[in-house]
Amino acid sequence: MSRQEKIVKTSIIGIVVNLILVAFKAFVGIATNSIAITLDAVNNLTDALSSIITIIGAKLAGKAPDKNHPYGYGRIEYFSSVIIAAIVLWAGITALMESWPKIFTPDVTNYTNVSLLIIAVAVVVKFVLGQYVKRVGEDINSQALVASGSDAFFDSILSLSTLIAAIISIFFNISLEGILGVIISIVIIKASIDMLRETLDSMIGARVDSVLSKKIKDSILEIPGIYGVYDLSLHNYGPEDMQGSIHVEIDDTLTALDIQKLSRHISAKIFKEFSIILTVGIYAHNDVHKDIRDDLYNIASQYPEILEIHGFIVYEDENLITFDIIVDFDADRESVKEKILSEIKTKHPEFNYLMIDDYDVSD
Structure with missing residues (x-):
């Protein structure tokens, strides 16, 4: 029935x-x-x-x-x-x-x-x-x-x-x-x-259920070659029709064909397990300037208002570093972000930085 x-x-x-x-x-x-x-x-x-x-x-x-x-x-x-x-x-x-x-x-x-x-x-x-x-x-x-x-x-x-x-x-x-x-x-x-x-x-558009969010992310992390899962966003088109998007962090050495196969694998796995249609975005992972990334994470760990930093990438030719930051909704968001940016610039002034504001919508 x-x-x-x-x-x-x-x-x-x-x-x-x-x-x-x-x-x-x-x-x-x-x-x-x-x-x-x-x-x-x-x-x-x-x-x-x-x-x-x-x-x-x-x-x-x-x-x-x-x-x-x-x-x-x-x-x-x-x-x-x-x-x-x-x-x-x-x-x-x-x-x-x-x-x-x-x-x-x-x-x-x-x-x-x-x-x-x-x-x-x-x-x-x-x-x-x-x-x-x-x-x-x-x-x-x-x-x-x-x-x-x-x-x-x-x-x-x-x-x-x-x-x-x-x-x-x-x-x-x-x-x-x-x-x-x-x-x-x-x-x-x-x-x-x-x-x-x-x-x-x-x-x-209510907040994504934390239990469902964790199950989806854990399921994707079971796939080899996934370093991290971020930015889960789900949209409800009815009680039994949910669609959304997610970003996964993978090696920057993968070819376009490798990425397409991996994206299809993730989408098929999530649809089979949760009946949710996911569009998969990509964050590139490499260890270039790992010292700066570690310093950034250490600085962020001193602020309980910061829930997560991800998407760290270095563009050598542009002398630019970008990353996504998630700050708690109840915090003074702009003040916290300014402090993070100021501290990482002071520690590594040789780069410019682009901080992308992200939102805590699932965890």
């Missing part, structure tokens, strides 16, 4: 289960005059609508690349997640507005054994559904399914709270419906904001 088919199948299961719960909870909520149970029913309805949007998003995202969209339509999944988050946020705000007055003017609720049984069944059903949907979402890297599963799991906890409140109402004649409704609405609002934040991070 393809990834799209799994999303559709899981979402359909969610739709069916949630619609059944909507019918049961709405009936019980109206019959018992319970605002909390009625709000739970509304929340289940938004869950069903979210599953429908997830299906539509998956179908659209699965369209093949075309002339106007050469990278495909994978990012549509992120837009569907934003829509889902907006729907959940609207439901939470509406619930809050309806529940708040109930704290001060509580309604009398009349729970029956049947209504309590239905709530208990709903707790179990939502727990099982949430675990199932979340597990599938994690397996296929679907943010929408993971969020939907987490929401369903938390719904089961909220329904359990409703059940406890009902039991307290029966035995102690204390109404907690308004308070519980406010709690439910706040939880829904928070969940929607978290979902929105995570999705927007993916759309804007």
Whole structure:
């Protein structure tokens, strides 16, 4: 079964289960005059609508690349997640507005054994559904399914709270419906904001996961003749479509044919292991003026703000040395770079230096 088919199948299961719960909870909520149970029913309805949007998003995202969209339509999944988050946020705000007055003017609720049984069944059903949907979402890297599963799991906890409140109402004649409704609405609002934040991070371009970055670099370093791996940059064109670039340091004596073969080998290896398309750039490695390179690295080691220096190369005919430097985002970057440049110039004034500003985007 393809990834799209799994999303559709899981979402359909969610739709069916949630619609059944909507019918049961709405009936019980109206019959018992319970605002909390009625709000739970509304929340289940938004869950069903979210599953429908997830299906539509998956179908659209699965369209093949075309002339106007050469990278495909994978990012549509992120837009569907934003829509889902907006729907959940609207439901939470509406619930809050309806529940708040109930704290001060509580309604009398009349729970029956049947209504309590239905709530208990709903707790179990939502727990099982949430675990199932979340597990599938994690397996296929679907943010929408993971969020939907987490929401369903938390719904089961909220329904359990409703059940406890009902039991307290029966035995102690204390109404907690308004308070519980406010709690439910706040939880829904928070969940929607978290979902929105995570999705927007993916759309804007979040930092490369450090674990994935290390695995990719370690995989490339397994290839003989690679001295170092730098400048990993990944771009997300959908949950299952990632492309990027990387630089590797190799001997400057290699021919163009050798470099092409090595680049193809690296790209094929990474695609096979991670399903990521990488463009490979080259840094030349030699031991010319190794003393200057060692001095530069020693100077840099005195500054904890400097995360890495790489790409060191000497152009004898131009009397020029160039290197890339990565300075921590939180540091006074310009000040640190000026100090490094000043110290290496003082130690080796016979060369000019070109410092290329690089960025810490992966580690």
